[in-house]
Amino acid sequence: MQNPFGNNNQDFFNNLPIPPNYAKIINDQGDIRIAKVGFSWTTLWFGFFPAIFRGDWYNFLVMLFIDADYYLVSVVFGWQWMFALPFPAIFFGFVYNYLYFRHLFHKGFRPADQHSQEVLTRAKYWK
Template identity: 45%
Template structure:
């Protein structure tokens, strides 16, 4: 297959190319491969807590759901003068949470994979993860 991306990044399953801002991690004991984007997660920004459900990332799902529920319950415990003001402020809070998950979800996903025993599959993936600060100190 012709590589549509620049460079030698054929580290996907069966040698398929991955985009330059993606990293591949593997688990040594069972050979499980995970490929994920490094940087801002537009899917987490748009689809919120559905992303960890579809990735089978239950740890981060419960983290996101807990924070969203806590912020929502705390927000609705505040007394507002009318419902329009409350709805306006809640939409701003919701946008702030979506931006938070957009910037942080991929970082949380890779960190959880590293805690479960995954390692960067290639030196290119290790470099991509290290440049964005995703690698823990014990893995560098």
């Protein structure tokens, strides 16, 4: 299969190419996760649902709590303009992928290959 992304980064699991801004991480049991590094458009548009689909229950609960707190404050103080401006979605769009990777690193995951390590180091996700 020809790599449509123009780099030599081939996924060894299915021999599928992964985009240059994605990283592959693995743990000692052989579990593999592939996720995007950088801004999370899915979290911006769909809120906490990407966390549910990834099985990331910790960050799901964090996002749910902050969203509920944001909208509770807007109702209590009568600031209806806050409903039109989704500040939590914008905030989590910028930080969710970072939070997802950091949580997996604390669970024992590490970069699976040199490309993933370079991408994660460049984005300051991996030290």
